[in-house]
Amino acid sequence: MSKDGYLTFALTKGRLADKTMELLERTGIRCEEMKDKHTRKLIFVNEEMKYKFFLAKGPDVPTYVEYGAADIGVVGRDTIIEEGRNVFEVLDLGFGKCRMCVCGPASAKTLLQHHEMIRVATKYPKIAKDYFYNQKHQTVEIIKMNGSIELAPIVGLSEVICDIVETGSTLKENGLVVLEEICPLSARMIVNQVSMRMENERITALIKELRAVVDAEKR
Ligand code: PRP
Secondary structure (H helix, E strand, O other): OOOOOOEEEEEEOOHHHHHHHHHHHOOOOOOHHHOOOOOOOOEEEEOOOOEEEEEEOHHHHHHHHHOOOOOEEEEEHHHHHHHOOOOEEEEEOOOOOEEEEEEEOHHHHHHHHOOOOOEEEEOOHHHHHHHHHHHOOOOOEEEEOOOOOOHHHHHOOOOEEEEEEOOOHHHHHOOOEEEEEEEEEOEEEEEOHHHHHHOHHHHHHHHHHHHHHHHHHHO
16 A cells, blocks of 8 residues: 555546546546557556556445555545445545435335335345434335346335435336435545545645535536
8 A cells, every 4th residue: 555656546447437537638638558448457557646546346445445455546425435444535536426315106105105024136235224223113024135126126125225315217117116215425536544644644645626616516
């Protein structure tokens, strides 16, 4: 971690990484070798500015950051809450906006209202458990799935799902609706706790620059 003078970023593979690089470019941090879509490289370097970048699956990003394999990470708030790692969450980057919701067929509304013992399929068992057990005080059976969660109520695996809604089109195309909203989500920057101390000046300056770009975008 920063031993070699580099500040290392773990980015969430896909759209979040692309958006992060766009944002960093606006502060003057570029990484040309990351733009080659056919490359098989795993680590990308900006030698001049002493930055390293690597791409990882969302749930692995907080892990890399907690253990100091990366100083900084960019990942969705959903993943930060679900993974519960010891990292500092320092900045809302303002993109990747969506909502964590309980969804299902409109007919499932009454099951929620009457606190029925229902099955909830989700990629986010911790978030679902916290919502149903600690906030709603409703006993439910949580079923951990790994994707295409909208399938679950359609094929009869569960009554509802706890999942991310962005545009709402996946729900709409499958005859499902938002039944309850749990929390808003967006991409966040996280920092390793030791890096924050050891590289405080550099990281604080970076956060300040990024915040200025994010704020300008909001206006
Ligand atoms: C996410 C989420 C929903 C969908 C919501 O899935 O789980 O299925 O996006 O987006 P929308 O409201 O814009 O339709 P993702 O595409 O990440 O893949 P997954 O099914 O593998 O989880």
